[in-house]
Amino acid sequence: MEIEKVNHPYLTAIKRTDISVPTRYLLKHDLLKGRILDYGCGFGFDTDELKRQGYDITGYDYYYRPDYPEGKFDTIICNYVLNVLEPYAQAEVMMNVTNLLHPKGTAFFSVRRDLQEEGFRLHAIYKQYTYQCNVRLPFPSLVCNSSYELYQYNHFNKLPRKDGEKCPFCRLSRRVEVICETATCVAFYDGYPVSPGHTLIIPKRHVASYFDLTNHEREAMNVMLQYVKQKIDERFHPDGYNIGINVNEAAGQSVFHVHMHLIPRYKGDVRNPKGGIRGVIPDKQKY
Incomplete structure (x- = not known):
């Protein structure tokens, strides 16, 4: 009997021994500011290492660190999360991240660019299904190579205005919450x-x-x-x-x-x- 194809994204989490590549980029370019959230932190190596280095950082993961964060964050990192989620779950993550972000804050989404196949696949060890897909976001790209892409997100009403734009929703007031x-x-x-x-x-x-x-x-x-x-x-x-x-x-x-x-x-x-x-x-x- 075929196993029902239900996604188990937590099985894709990796036990790291070094800081992830996207986080290393953010460190190198001094982009980790203020109160930081590592959203979808998995086992939490990046979170713990950055905390050891003195950063004010909280890790959240639905499966491994399930205490939902409170308040607003100046910087949110979301590494390799969206690729292993189906569309509805991707939307939920993006809504959560943008809701938790301070009005003047910045979020960074990293996605894999080395995927050869998309869809469900049976995990070799756990014999449960996981899911993977390519993700492209309409945000500025800081890095894009054959391994990963890193996007920078700021709230819609904090983006640069187009010259001559008159629609009040296309140029949403910066005072809007x-x-x-x-x-x-x-x-x-x-x-x-x-x-x-x-x-x-x-x-x-x-x-x-x-x-x-x-x-x-x-x-x-x-x-x-x-x-x-x-x-x-x-x-x-x-x-x-x-x-x-x-x-x-x-x-x-x-x-x-x-x-x-x-x-x-x-x-x-x-x-x-x-x-x-x-x-x-x-x-x-x-x-």
């Missing part, structure tokens, strides 16, 4: 919230209508919606939610870059909430 980000979309607290925790989720690609998004973009926004809802629950403890997207001027769209509203609701915030989103046409709210 980013909640999380993936390669495809970004979530942030609305600058003019209708309730505490009011959040917008947008695709990074400039497109006006939700119906013109690619299937991948729509899926990415929905995955992020679930993640952001969890973060709002933890921080604001709302009693309910409205979810909405305005498409075209007749429906109230004023910024013509797709944006999904996630609006937390609280008991007593309106006299009678019955009908909810039907209230966009007030005479039809009650039925």
Whole structure:
């Protein structure tokens, strides 16, 4: 009977005796600043060695060091993690890393470039399936060779502005608090919230209508919606939610870059909430 193909990424962790190549690069170029997180640290050799050298560093790994980190970090390193995860898990890692990163911080993602095959494979020792794939990210590349590539990430609203860019979401205010980000979309607290925790989720690609998004973009926004809802629950403890997207001027769209509203609701915030989103046409709210 064939073993079910379920990914066991922790089996790919290596017991190192020397600091990993990407971390050596960051050390050499003095890029490890402030409070540091080693996300997906595996057995934790890099973490322990950097701590021995005097760095303020925390190691987190879902399997080997499962105490989830608290607070924000100035530098986050994520070495060789994304290559061994399936797409949904990759998105979760990126959302976690970007959520844990200080607004002025920098994250570094390293990915392997020596993979000859992609997909599931049976681990020779443990006889369990692992997964591997090539990963390319839309972030600046610091190093790229036949072995690995190292990307630098800064929050979407901290990137250089394009000359002449007028879309307020393509040139997102530096004052906005980013909640999380993936390669495809970004979530942030609305600058003019209708309730505490009011959040917008947008695709990074400039497109006006939700119906013109690619299937991948729509899926990415929905995955992020679930993640952001969890973060709002933890921080604001709302009693309910409205979810909405305005498409075209007749429906109230004023910024013509797709944006999904996630609006937390609280008991007593309106006299009678019955009908909810039907209230966009007030005479039809009650039925």
